[in-house]
Amino acid sequence: MRSQRGAYETLVRPVLFSLDPETAHRFTIGLLRQVSNFDLSLRTLGSFRPRSNPKTLFGLNFPNPIGLAAGLDKNGVTIPAWAAIGFGFIEIGTVTAKAQSGNPKPRIFRLPKQQALINRLGFNNDGADAIAERLRRLRRSGRWPAVPVGINIGKSRATPLEQATDDYLYSFRLLRGFADYIALNISSPNTPGLRELQEPQKLSELLHAIGRDPGAAPKPLLVKISPDLSPAELEAVLAVCEENAVAGIIATNTTLDHSSIPPAFDEEGGLSGAPLRQKSTTLVREIVGKSTIPVIASGGIFDAESAQEKFQAGAQLIQLYTGFVYRGPRLIREIMAAL
Numbered sequence: 421m422r423s424q425r426g427a428y429e430t431l432v433r434p435v436l437f438s439l440d441p442e443t444a445h446r447f448t449i450g451l452l453r454q455v456s457n458f459d460l461s462l463r464t465l466g467s468f469r470p471r472s473n474p475k476t477l478f479g480l481n482f483p484n485p486i487g488l489a490a491g492l493d494k495n496g497v498t499i500p501a502w503a504a505i506g507f508g509f510i511e512i513g514t515v516t517a518k519a520q521s522g523n524p525k526p527r528i529f530r531l532p533k534q535q536a537l538i539n540r541l542g543f544n545n546d547g548a549d550a551i552a553e554r555l556r557r558l559r560r561s562g563r564w565p566a567v568p569v570g571i572n573i574g575k576s577r578a579t580p581l582e583q584a585t586d587d588y589l590y591s592f593r594l595l596r597g598f599a600d601y602i603a604l605n606i607s608s609p610n611t612p613g614l615r616e617l618q619e620p621q622k623l624s625e626l627l628h629a630i631g632r633d634p635g636a637a638p639k640p641l642l643v644k645i646s647p648d649l650s651p652a653e654l655e656a657v658l659a660v661c662e663e664n665a666v667a668g669i670i671a672t673n674t675t676l677d678h679s680s681i682p683p684a685f686d687e688e689g690g691l692s693g694a695p696l697r698q699k700s701t702t703l704v705r706e707i708v709g710k711s712t713i714p715v716i717a718s719g720g721i722f723d724a725e726s727a728q729e730k731f732q733a734g735a736q737l738i739q740l741y742t743g744f745v746y747r748g749p750r751l752i753r754e755i756m757a758a759l
């Protein structure tokens with residue numbers, strides 16, 4: 421049951437939704453970036469923070485089980501602000517080895533009637549070197565948040581699929597020192613060929629290389645999967661993840677199934693939000709039924725009920741993206757109140 425609308429939905433969202441989606445995103449990130457630089461503004465924003473509901477997973481302490489999904493803060497520029505707003509963990513990225521500008525604009529589309537977004541951004545990001553430097557500065561500033569920070573990495577578009585492992589390894593080596601966990605994104609539909617990395621042999625090669633890379637203290641390795649996997653494909657992915665001691669599965673990324681979208685509003689790209697809810701919950705349930713690997717659920721969480729659905733399906737943690745765009749910080753408190 422949807423509760424009352426908060427200040428975000430009545431005052432802030434109409435302004436943001438009067439702008440084109442990418443401009444609204446840039447504006448919001450710009451504002452939160454300023455907030456992230458000042459202790460006083462972070463403390464003010466912290467008045468949003470929900471009471472804690474701690475959980476330990478992957479050896480990490482999560483003050484609450486509601487995280488920011490990858491893609492909202494691809495470059496890790498507003499990490500302190502997300503924690504102040506009340507997220508129990510933050511996943512930045514997707515970061516690629518090479519800086520890249522992504523696909524031509526427009527490339528994010530709102531579908532308010534369907535409570536959905538379609539995006540074909542294509543991993544626009546500053547690249548692993550610049551982001552590692554930014555994280556180093558954040559560490560030094562003393563504003564590193566008290567919640568786990570995951571770093572989601574993916575393949576650079578210019579790198580051929582056959583060299584994907586080296587491309588991931590490059591980002592992994594640069595960024596692991598800053599991450600509480602690393603998520604391997606092998607499921608974005610907007611980088612040609614990326615989803616093929618879910619094939620057992622390719623996934624096995626990737627996990628083997630990353631899992632055995634000598635270096636600093638090992639970090640939990642998570643794999644983010646597509647909601648469009650068939651049951652047989654899912655089973656094969658789970659088997660490879662188990663063989664390689666993957667710490668967690670993030671289920672799911674956006675879908676290429678646009679059957680719920682009227683053709684007049686349809687766009688090429690990954691669909692997220694309410695139309696993805698059921699599909700991603702079904703996948704979470706299947707994973708929990710077939711494997712002991714812990715699941716972080718992502719897909720169509722808009723209220724306490726859709727969040728509960730993920731936990732009932734067996735998810736340990738959840739992540740928000742589209743629901744947060746539509747409902748704002750109140751969504752975190754609403755879910756927490758119902759836990």
Ligand SMILES: Cc1cc2nc3c(=O)[nH]c(=O)nc-3n(C[C@H](O)[C@H](O)[C@H](O)COP(=O)(O)O)c2cc1C
Binds near residue numbers: 694
């Ligand atoms: C505009 C946009 C950009 C995204 N970028 C990324 C990304 O860079 N990496 C990634 O793993 N997932 C990305 N996602 C997927 C989200 O993290 C999330 O898994 C997905 O949208 C499903 O959750 P939701 O229905 O709550 O949005 C993106 C989603 C959207 C809407």
